[in-house]
Amino acid sequence: MPHRPNPALRVYAALARSRWPRSYRGRLLLALAGAGALPLAALGALVVAGTDDGRVRGAAVLAVAALGTAAGVALAALLVHHLLAPVRLTATALRHYRTKYTKPRLPTDFPDEAGMLMADVQHAIDRLDEIVVHVATYDRLTGLPNRILFRDQVRHALAQARRDARPLAVCMLDVDGFTNVNLSMGHHVGDSLLTAVAQRLQGVVRETDIVARMDGDEFAILCGGPATAEGVDLLARRIVDAMQRPFVASGKEVTLGISIGVTMFPTDDGDVEQLIQNATSAQCAVQSAGGNGYRFFSSELNARLQHRMSTEADLRRALERGQLALHYQPKVDVATGKVRGFEALLRWHHPERGLVSPVEFIPIAEETGLIVPIGEWVLRRACSQVAEWRDAGIPVVTTSVNLSARQFKHADLATLVRAVLHETRLDPALLELEVTESMLMEDTGRAVGTLQALREHGVSISLDDFGTGYSSLGYLTRFPIDAIKLDKSFVRDVVTNRQNGAITTAIIDLGHSLGLDVVAEGVETREQFEYLAQRACDVVQGFLFGRPVPADEVPALVEKLGAMPPARDGTELPVRRGVRVA
Numbered sequence: 001m002p003h004r005p006n007p008a009l010r011v012y013a014a015l016a017r018s019r020w021p022r023s024y025r026g027r028l029l030l031a032l033a034g035a036g037a038l039p040l041a042a043l044g045a046l047v048v049a050g051t052d053d054g055r056v057r058g059a060a061v062l063a064v065a066a067l068g069t070a071a072g073v074a075l076a077a078l079l080v081h082h083l084l085a086p087v088r089l090t091a092t093a094l095r096h097y098r099t100k101y102t103k104p105r106l107p108t109d110f111p112d113e114a115g116m117l118m119a120d121v122q123h124a125i126d127r128l129d130e131i132v133v134h135v136a137t138y139d140r141l142t143g144l145p146n147r148i149l150f151r152d153q154v155r156h157a158l159a160q161a162r163r164d165a166r167p168l169a170v171c172m173l174d175v176d177g178f179t180n181v182n183l184s185m186g187h188h189v190g191d192s193l194l195t196a197v198a199q200r201l202q203g204v205v206r207e208t209d210i211v212a213r214m215d216g217d218e219f220a221i222l223c224g225g226p227a228t229a230e231g232v233d234l235l236a237r238r239i240v241d242a243m244q245r246p247f248v249a250s251g252k253e254v255t256l257g258i259s260i261g262v263t264m265f266p267t268d269d270g271d272v273e274q275l276i277q278n279a280t281s282a283q284c285a286v287q288s289a290g291g292n293g294y295r296f297f298s299s300e301l302n303a304r305l306q307h308r309m310s311t312e313a314d315l316r317r318a319l320e321r322g323q324l325a326l327h328y329q330p331k332v333d334v335a336t337g338k339v340r341g342f343e344a345l346l347r348w349h350h351p352e353r354g355l356v357s358p359v360e361f362i363p364i365a366e367e368t369g370l371i372v373p374i375g376e377w378v379l380r381r382a383c384s385q386v387a388e389w390r391d392a393g394i395p396v397v398t399t400s401v402n403l404s405a406r407q408f409k410h411a412d413l414a415t416l417v418r419a420v421l422h423e424t425r426l427d428p429a430l431l432e433l434e435v436t437e438s439m440l441m442e443d444t445g446r447a448v449g450t451l452q453a454l455r456e457h458g459v460s461i462s463l464d465d466f467g468t469g470y471s472s473l474g475y476l477t478r479f480p481i482d483a484i485k486l487d488k489s490f491v492r493d494v495v496t497n498r499q500n501g502a503i504t505t506a507i508i509d510l511g512h513s514l515g516l517d518v519v520a521e522g523v524e525t526r527e528q529f530e531y532l533a534q535r536a537c538d539v540v541q542g543f544l545f546g547r548p549v550p551a552d553e554v555p556a557l558v559e560k561l562g563a564m565p566p567a568r569d570g571t572e573l574p575v576r577r578g579v580r581v582a
């Protein structure tokens, strides 16, 4: 684009185009010399004009010399002022670029030194600006557009899509388990994996699609050219497949998964932020469901996520506002019909929603990490409660507390348990911890260590919801546990479903042959109870014997059914085969 002539450069421009002198310095010197010679020229002119009167001549000489000098100085000053204009303009341009980040528009077509100064500064700033823009809008590690540029690109694409009624899709992607890679293999390995992921993504998308790196292990794709649901579905599937192939990092094979959330415009309308938010919500839903897959955003999903978010926000305050409580459900000894234990079950009294089921809020607490303080509260509350009963002279039985996966993984679990037992002066035999199969299978070596540490404190362990998870029989011998709790899904139709009946019988026998107690959960009918009792199940728990009740109802229940405190010498408590139908 041609420059509009800068008025400040008018004189400079006229002089700069003269053939002689060619250099800027030459022009400056000529201007000064010319202006300086002006009085001399004036005197010369006077001599040429000539008069005979000496005094008049003397005065005239002085006057002309003074006038000529003044004019010469003024002219020199004017010329220097104009000739220095390029320097002033360049200095101002640099200052404005530095302080206000405004790009200068200096002329680049003058050939002398001052002209080259302006041209060089203009080119340097143009280049610098390109670099600054690149650094600010591209990711240094992968070379992909970053979140700023991606948002800009979506904004442009969205404006165009609205104008041309052309559909587009925005996908948000998150690499599953990447934090673990960073933690276990170091950040440099993490970086090279991210670069490899970026390359793989670019290898899968169409040329018209834009892949960006949003942050850490988050990527995004804009499909704009135009996008169909089928096309994006295929793309998402291809990305998930592509990620299945192992990556090689530091000579080791690493397998990663990816969670993809997709939102389509105009199906899901909204501005840039809304589209990115939709895709992120869908991606979070994939992650919550275990990751490694993709999902399209839907308003129903949105409603669910909103609900979840408000539950999460409320749950954060539930503990400090005293909205959590424990209820206790009896576990009844089959042989004697007495209460052999209680299971402490968490209840949340929500101020507006009433009683919220732990099935709904425990997974949220688990995901957000809130389960750690909540779990600690449960443990402390249950132990203090049993201690209170004990101190009040009420017969006490072993009370079990459910552990969540995150609590179980917590390095200080055994220390915490010991501290709480110490604080409440509770006999460790009165505490049982319930864990699930999946918690043990995640890192079996560590799990064995944790269970051993807990048992060394005198606490017993039972395996909850047995039969719903891996049910690998081999691990039953590996893990130091005391009891298995047969899941209620088997008990529900144990009488009517022959297969479940057979599995239940097999589990009871297996438990016994390994010296474990077998507890059946969810016993609701007398038929179920009789079936289990005939197969020598040790303990039953379910609505037939009592629903979970608040702590203040426990003493009456104990009185009604009778209590079976744990054996002090560590020997097996009940007469296991003494089947008695209550």
Ligand code: C2E
Binding pocket: 329, 344, 345, 346, 347, 357, 358, 359, 362, 375, 378, 401, 402, 403, 404, 434, 464, 465, 488, 521, 522, 523, 524, 541, 542, 543, 544, 548
């Ligand atoms: P769970 O540990 O398997 O607890 C047994 C669940 O079965 C309880 O549900 C109990 O109320 C229910 N139940 C007991 N008898 C019957 C019956 O006869 N029929 C039927 N249909 N259900 C019966 P609840 O209290 O809703 O707890 C659900 C789950 O929430 C628990 O399953 C446990 O996994 C979790 N949970 C509860 N409290 C805590 C806690 O303090 N910490 C952790 N981490 N998880 C907890």
Ligand code: MG
Binding pocket: 343, 402, 434, 464
């Ligand atoms: Mg349980």
Ligand code: MG
Binding pocket: 464, 465, 485, 487, 488, 521
């Ligand atoms: Mg259970």
